Amino acid sequence: MLAGGPSSTKAVNRGPFLADVVVVGAGPIGLSIAWRCAARGLRVVVHDPAPGSGASAVAAGMLSPVAEAYFGERQLTELLLASAARWPGFATELTEVTGVEIGYRTEGTLMVGLTGDDLAEARRLWAYQQGLGLPVTPLRPSELRDREPALAPRVRGGALAPTDHQVDPRLLVPALRVAAQRAGAVFVPQAVRHLSDVDAEVTVVAAGCGAAALTGLPVRPVKGQILRLRAPDGVAPGFRHVIRGYADGEPVYLVPRAGGEVVVGATVEERADTTVTAGAVQRLLRAGIDLLPELAEYDLVEAVAGLRPGTPDNAPILGPLPGRPNVLAATGHHRHGIVLAPITADLIADLVLGGASDPLLAPLRADRFGGAGSDGAEPTIMEGDRWS
Template identity: 55%
Template sequence: MRVAVVGGGIIGLAIGRELLLHGVDVTVYDPSPEGTDGAWHVAAGMLAPGGESAFEFPYLEPLLEASNELWPTYAERLGNVGYDDAGTLSVALTADDLAEARREWAHQKLTVLTGSQARDLEPALSPRVRAGAFAATERQVDPRKVVAALRRELAGRIVHRHVSDLSGIEGRVVVAAGCGTAALTGLPIRPVKGQVLRLRGEPGLLKHVIDGAADGRHVYLVPRADGEIVVGATQEERSDRAITAGGVHDLLRAALDLVPGLAEHEITEWTVGHRPGTPDNAPIIGALDDRVIVAAGHHRNGVLLAPITARLVAGLVLTGSADPLLEAFSPGRFGCA
């Protein structure tokens, strides 16, 4: 069997790898030789099904949780991809931040910590932090390392070519082109802009991912073993690629309010990416017609959902039958066959 995967981001590559492992003759079409245009290049790599559920509908949670459970084995098989299972510490700085956070912590069934207890876990937190909650099952990976590992496994099967018309590709096609899926399929996938900063300092300032709110500004801080800390991310209904003073200000102010020690870190990178969003902010995974399968629109959850998306799409390609988990994510929910 021969299958073409259109899209060389983390979703397309994960699907290509899964098909290859099942003996499929797969070709991945990636328009960028550098391959840094996708949302994965900007993503922090938080594997946080609980934290992300606040932005989604309840039927997405089982898919998020199922993929999160796949990640330990998935990361081990890929090699060194920055996998870390230290957990996520959510924190709130002000009374208003805490009132909002409590609703999400209750949804996740997390135990609320005092500010002092939160600082016991992370001494670098500001003494102004009022409260926190610890999610022990949340993890992180480095998406750039994940994509590099997937590319190595698909060596010789990635073609750097822009696909503008699916009629030019013979046989079965999986479209996993992120925001570009809209032009190829007509599906309602829009770009959601996100600005992200990367800082660098001495390793060890933070031991856990910090997911916090400071005076109404939401920020996450994702520490890497080498001293890098990813600070993100804005969420803007825009398609431009401008780094804005307001976006950088909001991220840095919230980050420094929560962790004052970051003031001495060097800013090493600032980037913009576009999450592929859908009208209900849940992914589109399923058959568009007898020939074309779509796996796109993962919005904030592309890295987290890569393993389960790859497994479910491969099953659909090989058997022609969709797993019950995919019922809620069919293209048909937007009036597409």
């Protein structure tokens, strides 16, 4: 491993280690990596005291490479598109292997603006996205309401991103754990405090914000507050598409679930606490109800905050630590941990097994920030992969 050779071959010539691969963190990223590595014949151990208790329990699960294509993030957009293209096969394989439904839906995303100013801001972004060749179809208000009659009459216009899909992270994570276990991965309910304590040929750090203390990488917590509503009597919500938009300048997204749940999110705050604030709840509810008035009659069942692992350029950190080729980072996914799970798992598994470096990894190297990547002196880490 990490010494060349085809990535499809299984591990041979076992070394003097307890495991071929230790994965630190059992969020969607860590679990996907563990599944792919174990399925290729590697001895995989996953360390996390509470798998699935971090960010994945909070995240909305949007697979939105088009709607989340932002100015100045072209390389990240290319990565998002490449991973989203793998999601249909990834979802099918995961469901077949586990028999577990993961809430994968393909209705697409409607991007809308409530006021004239909101629509002008949205159109500026859509023009950029169309300039990248992305599938964005502008829609008049009447065309929007043909697709979603529950939209407020005040909505001034919108666009359709048909290839932006969704999955339910609270179903996805248990399915990934089952898949990894069935492939042979072993789970240890203990946190890793120092990388020197790991007995493995290769260590993969997929610990979300906790990667900073373990590795010295510039991964910071970015707080997000999110709400969950439920339609009256448990019926399906009165809309099918994911709806993303601006309402009097407030960005908001609305994600419908088959069981009647609607996810409303999310704030982006440069903070490290997980306190839910009244102001954030008020802003999210007001924006959501302005776009879909029927939400005013829904039950508010949860308000929760989590921490996304952000990096200075908003892109993930994937690959070996500087000077430590047997320690791989898979962190810093910020808002994109769910959509990037398939491609991250494939790229990291290829590195572990064959040492091959995909060109997609070049701009994501751990040394791109300069001087990062040493073992933290006081590794008091957050446990699990938060908000990915």
